[in-house]
Amino acid sequence: MADAGFLRLEGLTRRFGERVAVDRLTVDIARGEVFGFLGPNGAGKSTTFHLLTGLLAPDAGRVLLEGIEAPPTDGRVRRRLGVVFQDPSLDDKLTALENLKLGAALYGLTGRRADARIAELLGLVELGDRAKEPVERYSGGMKRRLEIARVLLHEPEILVMDEPSRGIDAPTQRRIWEQLLELRRTRRMTILLTTHQPEEAEYCDRLAVLDHGRVIACDTPEQLRREVGGDVVILDGDGPEELAAEVRARFGFEPRLVDGTIVIETPRGHELIPRLVEALPPGRLRSVSMRRPTLADVFVHLTGRGLN
């Protein structure tokens, strides 16, 4: 990663009454990096997003851009950001073109220069032929693409996205990510995002895993997966709690109960599965499966709880 020390979040803290939503969050992000905040609902992702975009002010801590203090509550800092919201920040009653024009004007982009950028970006997100329709007729995926187009109009250095894949299907998600990664490559745009989806987290160069407002791990997806090690075996059966107790009694290790299934981390899954199936009475298991650890398994490994 070149350009280390581009963006530094230092001890960011935000309380809501007694509750500490974000607790001394410190990370360093390089220019051109795709950096994700992964965690379940309530882990502090939204508050982190609000602090990064200046929608909330921190109780403590600061944001540094290229070594200089740069609070996003300052308009001069916000000018360098492009922000994609969970619920698209579009006006449904207006056409896509009108939304883009108004969005461009918010950053001082008007006239022919704005028109040229709008045409370019409509082409990039492949909405050129429907630009004159009111946005209320758009699907969720089209709205997200339009919002991304609008956010890119002023060529932000840093793109900040809150759960960008929420409410859109997998093919659309892939298409959007292809375009984002291309922009990162060509423009060295830095991308920050919050997500609770392990599939989306895979697009990140590095991830900060958030739990109860704290960063409990921060590394590349590969390295995080390596922490789990080996395989993940998943058992599904009636009465998961009793099933977990049976597995514990017969095999002596501690299985985890995650979202109603039993998750076992083991160095050699293919050896464990026959022993499990032999040892339990016929019909006790509804299904047995095995996979390489995903980022969801990493979260389970770190916290004992699932991402959902």
Added chain:
Amino acid sequence: MDAVVAERPTVEAEAPSLLRLNVATVGVLVSRDLRRFFRQLSRVVGALVQPLIFWLVIGSGLSGSFRMQGADGVGYVQYFYPGIVMLVVLFTSIFTTMSVIEDRHKGFLQAVLVAPASRAALVLGKTLGGVAIALVQAAIFLALAPLAGFDVRVIEWPLLFALLLLIGIGLSSMGFAIAWWLDSTQGYHIVMSVLLIPLWIVSGAMFPMTGGPRWIAVVGRANPMAYAVAGVRRALYGGVAPGRSDSTAALELGVTLAFAVAMVLVAVAVCSRRGDKP
């Protein structure tokens, strides 16, 4: 894809000043509100028909029993007309600012909040957007002035325009401050029915502030809307309002101006305070 790979510094090299961005943002918000308004014709009609029905039904219903002290010639339909002009402005201000509540968390305003402009620009943009719509509505309604017995050649248009503009700014920014602070549509509805509509009723819009119980006169003196209603009535009669009055056009304009300035400052303060909600 390649098209976007233009030279990097183009935007930054000519980065506009924050002041220019603030002005541009006000323009964006006004233009957006006007576009939305004229695109939803039901809103244009709805915001006019309700005051119109009020005027015709209540105006005719009370015309038999209304008698204004010191102005025997004034019928209730005519008396009530300036109050209805004010009601058009009040309703429009309420409805344009109520939309802020949802827009702030799920709509276009999110984009404005993270854009470089200040919160003051956001408040001014929303307020002036509301005022622009209110003035359009009021203008349509004022076309009916001859039906109420007013002579369009006598009306003091500059005074009327100034008062409607200022009270529109005051009411819209007050509505904005309430909407932002409460952040709840139900809460706003309650404030509307227990505060805003009653303030309009005891503003001289429905009945004179003098001649009734003393407390009504006291409320009337403290109610900024009462000065605007008195001023609008004065302008419609060409500068001399009927009935006894110790008020002057300067006082009416002055109080309305002070109300507008105060409410804009309150709204900017409420909106700029980054509290617990984005």
